[in-house]
Amino acid sequence: MNAGGGAAFRALIVMGVSGSGKSVIADALGRRLGWIVEDADRFHAKNSIDKMRDGIALTDDDRRPWLRAVAAEIGRRRADGTSVIMACSALKRAYRDILVQGSSDTRIIYLRGDKDLIASRLKTRSEHFMPQGLLASQFATLEEPTEDERPIVVDIDATIKDITERIIIALD
């Protein structure tokens, strides 16, 4: 499964609401698989980061160019054959469609958890632009992936190690 040595390109989109653990799980998967790890947050326009910092939820119009930039990055990785794990909220089906583009080399990993657990984790997180106050809107926007998206769904009420292990086992 490693990207090196001519192995086929693969991409994993680690999705879920803010605080669901995308960054920590993407990092842990990256260490296990030896793939590049990227965070979609790095592709947000400054205006979008400022909005979120001010507690204002992004709109579809804010997210569209961002998702296209994330998709372009995945496309670049595909072109040079470097498998990648992308941490990206990808809350709606239409957003995921921009990222996946019907490619069977790209899998969705959905980190599923309830609001109370995630809120409690966000309380202890510091130095992040995303305020806890936006969690309700993240859940309101969330469209859970459906079976036809072939998602790997993992319950986040577990240790980072166990969640990572479950994802590795579910990858085919």
Ligand SMILES: Nc1ncnc2c1ncn2[C@@H]1O[C@H](COP(=O)(O)OP(=O)(O)OP(=O)(O)O)[C@@H](O)[C@H]1O
């Ligand atoms: N399974 C877990 N067990 C315990 N703590 C966890 C777990 N997963 C994540 N956390 C903690 O919860 C917080 C949120 O995790 P993380 O920053 O990875 O979420 P995120 O989905 O990337 O958030 P955002 O989208 O806002 O960047 C962090 O402090 C992280 O260490």
Ligand SMILES: O=C(O)[C@H](O)[C@@H](O)[C@H](O)[C@H](O)CO
């Ligand atoms: O679509 C969105 O609303 C954004 O991507 C957010 O989810 C944040 O960027 C992320 O959660 C903070 O890291």
